[in-house]
Amino acid sequence: MSAHTPARTATRGPLGPLGRLNAADLSASVTVFLIALPLSLGIALTAGAPLQAGLVAAAVGGIVGGRLGGSPLQIGGPAAGLTIVTADLIHVYGWRATCALTIVAGLAQLALGFLRVARSALAVSPAIVHGMLAGIGVTIALAQVHIVLGGDPEESAIDNALTLPGRLADPHPAALTVSAVTVAVLLGWPWLRRRWGPDGAAGAVTRWVPAALAAVTLATAVASLSGMRLPRVHLPSWRSHALPEQPEGPVLGMIAAVLTVALVASVQSLLSAVAVDKMAAKRTGSQRVPPTDFDRELRGLGVSNMVSGALGGLPVAGVAVRSAANAAAGAVSRNSAILHGVWVLLAAGLLVGVLELIPLAALAALVMVVGVQMVSITHIRTVTRHRESLVHAATTAGVVLLGVLQGIAVGGAVAVALALHRLARTRISSEVTDGVHRVRVRGQLTFLAVPRLSRTLGQVPEGADAVVELDGSFMDHAAYETLQEWCTAHASRGGSAKLTGRYGQRIAEPATGHSCSPWTPWRNHQCTRPPVEHAEHTPRRGQLLGGVRNFQRTTAPLVRDELARLAREGQRPSQLFLTCADSRLITSMITSSGPGDLFTVRNVGNFVPLPGDDSADDSVAAAIEYAVDVLQVESITVCGHSGCGAMAALHAAGAAAGARAAPAVPGGPGTPLGRWLRHGAPSVRRLAAQGGSAPRLATREPEGTELLCLTNVVQQLEHLTAHECVARRLAEGGLELHGMYFHVGEAQAYVLDHPYVLDRPYVPDHPDASGRTGGAGARTVQPAVFTPVRPEGALSGLRALRVPRTGRAERPDRTAWECP
Incomplete structure (x- = not known):
């Protein structure tokens, strides 16, 4: 954890399996519980199952699924996407036989999880999945609108649509009133949250109370206080519903039913897990959550369905709405899902009297809104952009008109036909x-x-x-x-x-082809030898010319316009990047920079010689002066790397000669290499003097040469401040200094992330001086920490070294380094 990441309070959980219970998990579990409670009852009502079945599925999905599943933040329970499938099974086989089919579907999911085919479910076209969910949403909404109006739904979506005009002409006033209150609160709650903001009592209520709970609670209060006579939630004894029984009917029909439940639940759960992984990756300042193990998630889902079916519960699936709320509430482990299941279990046992006050019309309105929201405009725009709208529409229509499994088959057939059409x-x-x-x-x-x-x-x-x-x-x-x-x-x-090709780049023919991927080393090129007319070239020159030809053929057409613009307008880089001459460091590759972005200075050891030193190399100082005063760069980065030959030589020589002596160098002090490596002596002495306060990596402790590589980056940053042009721009506030370290073997970049200050401008000592570790003004408040750059977003906690006119460093208000 970074030094700047706020620590989360943790307490010992009362339940053994939970281990250490994080306060964030506890808070998130309550939020998810408040969302799950009314939705579970509403989904059970929509499916035509006993209302307790929704609570059983929610508790099992949380406790069993949370403990055994592969997604730490996934919340399992009764899902709206399974409502139509479950309703059909109950209509054909009865409730207790449906429980038995749920157990068999769980066994199928468990077997698929052990066969490690979970990722195959993700191969289903997103247009088919979103079309399936949209079709289910339309079917749910058409059925629930009848209950909202005070009537009973028909057996099919078509019948519901045909009888809807008559129902609209003769609504039940009380049911319509309760439903209108529910819908109004559901749709208006986000607006109130934005209007009131996070401050004040009203803001706290809208922030912590979910819209679903607020809507059902207010509708129940209106119905109770006004004395409306409406059908309400009824939770009878569970003994008559709990035990499953063997279904009767055609075997092929039962196999199709099992496969439908297993397929829909699996695909919905795995896609929900993918979405939650993306949400967790974008979070900053919180504990890192491991990614989903999809096969384990499928196995956990199978066990959850087996347990839920055995206890008389609805089929269980990962629920995107609850999982997203769990991630947004700050959950960091599977403990949140487990606790949410515990709260549902306690509510089912202790709050029966309160739950039986809820009007069924309020639950129907809640599920109706959920069904409408399943027809996502965002998903429709996405599939339209990818030219898959026909597949989406065909799947939606198939689900509404024919059923879920048949609709998926229709969508798949249209997708295959569309692919063949595009191919031909x-x-x-x-x-x-x-x-x-x-x-x-x-x-x-x-x-x-x-x-x-x-x-x-x-x-x-x-x-x-x-x-x-x-x-x-x-x-x-x-x-x-x-x-x-x-x-x-x-x-x-x-x-x-x-x-x-499309952009004019020439497609190589087999005889002279150069088809290697970018950044592939020459020795790994699978290319033929140069043509006969170039046979006199050496193999090494042939490699160079082959690479140049590949550039001219593939890259030059893409960058020619940009290079022409730079040739006209001149270079205006914003960064001076000072790094080692090591051949393994490709600056444009590790920074994803293009022409004109970086003004690069490279030398052995990424040294910044001190000004005024008789042995200094003016080429580095000249480059710094040109970049700072002429190009007006806004940032200077010193980048070291692992396995640096210069640091290895200095480390070995320093260990042999003693920490307080000027280290010997390869070739002797009189050779060009020996004279150059003397500029690393202050880094060697600094490392010897720092002891336990030496720089470190945020993820592990460096040792040996790597420790010297990190120390050298910090030392060269101080050397930069000794240059008059750099000190002046720092004092004006127009320049930032950054430290960076690239681990070659890990292909991982680290950035210097620590509150680094100078009491006064750096006063250098001669590279050969002994007994001193740096300038008189240098002082490190705490060990320098190099934090790994993550691919998912901007760095958190990174601080730039900035010295204002007072001569003392301060932290800027904004993040100094951001990654795309």
Whole structure:
């Protein structure tokens, strides 16, 4: 944990399995419980199951699923996505037989989890999944609107839609009033939360009380205080509902029912886990949550369904709404899910009298809003952007008209047909520009398009210059042979033929191809030798020229416009990046920078020689002065790295010579390398003098040479402040200094993250001086900490070294370094 991350209070949990109970988990569990309680009752009502079944599923999903599942923040329980499936099973087989089918579905999920096929469920097209959920949402809303109006729903979505006008003409006033209050609070609660803000009593209520609980509570109060006679929640003895019984009916029908429950619950749960992982990764300042183990999540879901079915509960699935609320409330472990299940269990036993005051119309209105929200406009826009709207619409219509399993089959068939259509649909056109005949191929090039391609290529005159532009990601063997034969024949008749991609980059032919991925070392290139006319080149020169050719072919067309702009306007880098000359450090790769972003200075050991030193190398000082005074950079970064040869030599020599002596260096002090490495002597002495306050990594303790590498970064930052131009810009507040460390073996970057101050500008000592560890003004308040850069977002707690006019460092108000 970073030094700047606030520690969370933790207490010993009263339950053994919970271990150490985090206060954030306790708070989040209460929030999720308040959401789950009314929704569980509403989903059971919608499915036509005993209302206790919803509470049983919520408790089992929390306790069993939370303990055994693979997603630490996932909340399991009765899901709206399973409502229609469960309602059909209850209608066909009865409630107790449905419990038995739930047990078998759990066994199927458990087997799939042990077969490690969980990720295969994620291969289902998102358009099909979102279409399925939208269809279920439409079906739920059409059924619940009848209860909202005071009537009973029909057996199918079509019947519900056809009888809705008559129901609208004759509503039940009391039921409609309670439902209207519920819907108004559900939709208005987020607005009140924004309006009142987090301050004050009203703000605290809207922040901590979920909208679902507030809506049902207010609707219940209105119904009770006004004396409305409405059907209410009834929780009879559970003994008559708990035991499952063997279903009767066709075996194929029961197999289809089991597969439907297992498939829908699994896909919904795994997609919910993916969404929760993304939410947890974006959080800052909290304990890091491990990612989901999808196979374990599937096994935990299977056990949960077996237990829920055996106890007479609804099928269990991961619920996106509750899981998202759990993550947003700050939960950091699976203890939140377990506790939420405990609270549901206690409420089912102790709050029966309170729960039986809730009107069924309020629960129906709650579930109706949930069903409407399942038709997500965001998802529709996403699938439309990816040209999958037809699949989404077909799946939605199939679920509403035919059923869940049939709707998924319809969506899958449409998705396959659409993919085949796109694969076979190829547009071929030709035009002449500036005397060059261009043949454009849009789409995938397969044997189906070979006749049209041959006709178009045949229209190119002999001896003409031709370009074939391919805009697709696939070409089969027949199309490849056709192109190759035409190119060879056209060249033999005195013409020229070139194959290019969409952006004009040339597509290499097999004889001279260079198809290696970016950042691939030369020794790993799977490329052929240079052409015959370049046979006199050495192998090493051939590697260099091959790389240059690859740049000219693939990269140059992409950066040519930007480089032309830089050539016209001149360079304006915002960063001076000073690092080692080591060949393993590719500055543009580790910083994702492009042309004109970094003004780079590289030398052995990433040293910043002190000004005024007779042995100093003016090239580094000149680069610093040019960057600071002429280019007006806003930031200077000193970057060290693991396995640095200069640091290894200094560390070995310093250990042999003693900490208070100037370390010997390879080659002797008279060689150029020896004279240069003397600039690392202050880092060696600093490390010897610091002892326990030496720099460290946030994730582990460095040792040996790595410790010297980190110390050297801090020392060179101090050397920078000894340069007059740097000290002046720091005092003006227009310059920031950063430290960075790159571990080559881990491919991991670390940034200096500590409150580093100077009492006064650095007063250097001569590199050969002994007994001194740094300037008279240097003082480190606490050990320098290098924090790893995470891929999910901006760094938290990073502080830049900034020295204002007072000569004392201060922390800026904003984060100094952000990652895309």
